Amino acid sequence: MELNDRAQIHTLEGLAAAILMVITMLAITQSAMIVTPQNELSMIVHQEQISSDALTVLDIAPDTAIQYNLTECVAGWQGNESNVTSSNLETLDNELANLLPDIKYNVDLAYVKDGELNTKQVIINGAATEDAVVVRRLVTLSNSSVTSSGGAWNLTDDELMVVEVRLTSWQI
Amino acid sequence: MMMDEDGQISLDFLLGISLFLIALMFIVQFIPGLFIPGTSGEGSLDYTAYRTATILVEDPGWWGNSTSSGTDWEENTDNILRLGLAADDDSSSKLTNTPNLLSKQKITQMMMVNESTLVERLGLYNNVDGTLFSYGYNISITQNDTPQSLNNTPILLGETIPYDRDVSKITRIVLVEKGVEAQFEADELTINASEVEDPILNVTGPLNGEIKVQISNLNITGVDPSFKRLMLDGVQLNEGPDYISHKLVNGTMIPLEPTGKINNSDIVIFYIEPGIFNDTRTYELEIDLKDITFTKSGPPFLDFNQYIKTFYEPAYLTVEVWN
Numbered sequence: 001m002e003l004n005d006r007a008q009i010h011t012l013e014g015l016a017a018a019i020l021m022v023i024t025m026l027a028i029t030q031s032a033m034i035v036t037p038q039n040e041l042s043m044i045v046h047q048e049q050i051s052s053d054a055l056t057v058l059d060i061a062p063d064t065a066i067q068y069n070l071t072e073c074v075a076g077w078q079g080n081e082s083n084v085t086s087s088n089l090e091t092l093d094n095e096l097a098n099l100l101p102d103i104k105y106n107v108d109l110a111y112v113k114d115g116e117l118n119t120k121q122v123i124i125n126g127a128a129t130e131d132a133v134v135v136r137r138l139v140t141l142s143n144s145s146v147t148s149s150g151g152a153w154n155l156t157d158d159e160l161m162v163v164e165v166r167l168t169s170w171q172i
Numbered sequence: 173m174m175m176d177e178d179g180q181i182s183l184d185f186l187l188g189i190s191l192f193l194i195a196l197m198f199i200v201q202f203i204p205g206l207f208i209p210g211t212s213g214e215g216s217l218d219y220t221a222y223r224t225a226t227i228l229v230e231d232p233g234w235w236g237n238s239t240s241s242g243t244d245w246e247e248n249t250d251n252i253l254r255l256g257l258a259a260d261d262d263s264s265s266k267l268t269n270t271p272n273l274l275s276k277q278k279i280t281q282m283m284m285v286n287e288s289t290l291v292e293r294l295g296l297y298n299n300v301d302g303t304l305f306s307y308g309y310n311i312s313i314t315q316n317d318t319p320q321s322l323n324n325t326p327i328l329l330g331e332t333i334p335y336d337r338d339v340s341k342i343t344r345i346v347l348v349e350k351g352v353e354a355q356f357e358a359d360e361l362t363i364n365a366s367e368v369e370d371p372i373l374n375v376t377g378p379l380n381g382e383i384k385v386q387i388s389n390l391n392i393t394g395v396d397p398s399f400k401r402l403m404l405d406g407v408q409l410n411e412g413p414d415y416i417s418h419k420l421v422n423g424t425m426i427p428l429e430p431t432g433k434i435n436n437s438d439i440v441i442f443y444i445e446p447g448i449f450n451d452t453r454t455y456e457l458e459i460d461l462k463d464i465t466f467t468k469s470g471p472p473f474l475d476f477n478q479y480i481k482t483f484y485e486p487a488y489l490t491v492e493v494w495n
Binding site for chain 1 (some may be wrong): 184185187190191192195202218222225229269271272336342343344345346347353482483484486
């Protein structure tokens with residue numbers, strides 16, 4: 001019986017290709033760090049969580065941790081809206097920037113005055129992207145807290161004002 | 173009988189391509205996450221990381237035996253039911269008013285809890301048909317990407333993060349107790365009669381953690397108002413290893429150079445490293461200044477401990493979990 005040598009080459013090629021592929025994969029997995037992108041849901045959860053933490057930390061912070069807490073920052077608001085060039089509430093802006101590096105955010109204040117819902121933009125750092133998240137925290141202002149922070153809320157002595165601080169944040 | 177050559181070729185080619193396909197299948201199996209992005213298996217790890225971080229940050233924990241229970245598990249480490257780090261001023265309340273504010277005692281105790289209790293109480297395991305597999309985990313509290321130290325031990329639990337595995341990570345912003353601080357007005361400080369530029373404080377140890385001293389409203393009396401050195405019981409402390417000095421000018425912290433002049437509106441701040449006041453006794457801390465004078469003379473010198481408040485700093489608690 002006569003054997004054909006050509007057939008053997010195909011087998012060897014297959015074997016060589018297999019070895020090459022295995023070696024390549026081993027080289028890749030051993031040498032480089034594989035960064036698997038986290039799925040979108042967990043990224044949004046993370047973003048919401050850390051933004052919400054920033055507001056919580058500012059709200060509960062004792063004087064010895066952060067100089068002005070969230071209530072004091074909001075109470076000191078002068079009543080004017082921000083635009084892109086001039087920002088209000090610079091203290092709050094600085095404190096948030098410290099807590100949230102690598103994250104961009106805008107802050108709005110929402111409150112009811114004379115039966116009407118007002119929403120004012122107070123910190124603008126840019127246009128929110130599609131995957132931005134919004135977190136909220138409520139602060140309560142009284143005349144004494146507004147006076148001691150030098151704000152312009154014009155509350156009467158027996159009046160309490162509940163203000164919703166809305167933080168829109170996105171990753172850059 | 174003569175063999176047909178064509179038949180043989182296709183048979184051997186078949187063998188070749190089979191080998192190739194086997195290798196390809198092996199690689200697909202070898203790295204499952206390579207061809208299918210975001211598999212369902214990783215999801216449960218995300219939940220585990222999220223849950224663990226939430227319990228640690230927002231819950232004060234819980235302990236209990238047949239007779240009593242409370243959130244002060246750090247005092248009752250034999251009967252821990254839940255591990256949580258949030259500070260709580262009322263241990264019978266079951267929850268805390270200050271989530272994200274972590275208790276130093278609880279962190280210290282968590283570092284000492286044994287591995288199996290930690291894994292079990294934080295639920296860092298997977299239950300497959302009744303067999304428990306614990307996840308790999310890494311829990312740390314960091315500031316500027318460096319782990320925070322507590323009694324000279326970095327707050328770091330678990331193993332090194334593997335680089336070839338899918339790791340679920342969640343970061344929370346927390347406030348951690350750094351030490352104590354005291355704020356003084358310059359006219360409150362006491363001097364030893366003849367040395368009007370060198371106020372002295374009585375500090376009673378032991379004081380763990382960092383110590384922050386703030387002095388405001390300084391009385392400038394010369395042309396070169398500046399800071400010279402800190403003396404502890406007559407021995408000079410070293411700037412750098414022992415303490416760091418700053419001045420707060422209009423809300424901005426600037427290092428206090430020996431040559432830099434101090435204005436009367438500046439607030440002088442010293443951060444004294446942990447471990448300087450470790451013993452149970454009273455230390456005499458002398459702040460040597462130049463061209464800045466004080467009037468109230470001692471002894472007795474001002475008692476530092478009556479002014480102290482705990483101070484907190486923001487930090488990041490990171491939980492990473494993998495299979």
